[in-house]
Amino acid sequence: MSLEQIRVAGMAALARELGIVGMVRFLQQFETGHGDYTKERHEWLDAQDVDTIVNRIREKRATHKKKN
Known part of the structure; x- marks a missing residue:
């Protein structure tokens, strides 16, 4: 299948399963x-050491637990 055929089949499947309104709502999520995500990711991750990243994860988890 070509990319165009896959796109058309996918849209048809979404419309069939979700209806037109559901298909539009689904597509609006994206x-x-x-x-350049890869380049930007290196720019902000390379500037941090592993300990800093681990501490940020722990802080986020602690904050998340307090909310729930």
Whole structure:
């Protein structure tokens, strides 16, 4: 199948299973990104050491537990 055929079949499946309104609502959840994620990821991750990243994860988990 070509990419076009896959796209058309996917849209048909979404419309069939979700209805037109459901298909539109589903598709609105996604947007085309911009930039170069891989390059940007290295820019912000390379600037941090592992301990800093681990501490941020622990802080987020602690905050999440307090909310729940």
